[in-house]
Amino acid sequence: xxxxSFNGASATDAAPEVVTNDGWLPDVDPAEVxxxxxxxxxxxxxxxxxxxxxAIITVGNELADWQARQRAAGYRSLADxxxxxxxxxxxxxxxxxxxxxxxxxxxxxxxxRDVDFTGAGQRDADAVQPSIGELxxxxxxxxxxxxxxxxxxxxxx
Numbered sequence: 346x347x348x349x350s351f352n353g354a355s356a357t358d359a360a361p362e363v364v365t366n367d368g369w370l371p372d373v374d375p376a377e378v379x380x381x382x383x384x385x386x387x388x389x390x391x392x393x394x395x396x397x398x399x400a401i402i403t404v405g406n407e408l409a410d411w412q413a414r415q416r417a418a419g420y421r422s423l424a425d426x427x428x429x430x431x432x433x434x435x436x437x438x439x440x441x442x443x444x445x446x447x448x449x450x451x452x453x454x455x456x457x458r459d460v461d462f463t464g465a466g467q468r469d470a471d472a473v474q475p476s477i478g479e480l481x482x483x484x485x486x487x488x489x490x491x492x493x494x495x496x497x498x499x500x501x502x
Contacts, residue, residue, distance in 0.1 A: 361390040364397050369412060369422050370405060371438055373397050373445055381443075382450040392453065400448035400484075404441065407488045437491050444487035451480035 361375040375393050378384065384393065405412075412423075420426045428436040454477050486496050 361394065364394060364401065366401060367405070369416065370401070370408075371423060371441060373401060373442065377442070378446045378449055382446050384450060384453065388453055388457070392457070393449070396449040396452040396456075397445065399452055400445045403448050404444045404484070404488060408441075408491065411492050440487040440491045444484040444491075447480045447484035447487065451477050451484065454480065 364373045364375065366372050375390065375397060378397060379388075379393060415423075415426050423441060424435045424438050426435070426437055430436070431439055489496050
C-alpha cells in the first residue's frame, strides 16, 4: 500500500508566542523572524526565543538614548515617531524588526554551528563566519538608519 497520511498539526507545531517588548518598542513575532531569516526547522522554539530576547536587548541598548529623546518629545511608541510609511508600516518599525531578526539569526548561527545554515552542507566554522558578519552588519545598518546616522565611520589617523 502506498500513499501518505496527514495527522494534522501537533501541539509542538503550534506557532510560537509573540515576544512582548517594553511597550514602546514593538513586540516581535518569532514566526516572522523565522520566515524572514530562513531559520531552519531544526532550531527549537526555545532557542529561537532566547536569540530574539538577546537581540531585543542588544537593539534596545543601541537605541536607548535615542528612545529616551523620543519619549521626552512625547512619542508614545516607535510607530508614533514621524517616519515614512512603507507598505503601511512605519519605516522605523520595519528597521527595528530587521535589526532584531538579523541579530537573532547571527546569534543562532554563532552558537549552533552544528546546524547547517549554509544550504550547501558546509558545517565548517570558517564557511559560516562571513554570514555572521553580514548578519551583524545588516542589524547595525538598520539601527543606524533609525538613528539617521551614516553607515560608515571614518577616522583619520
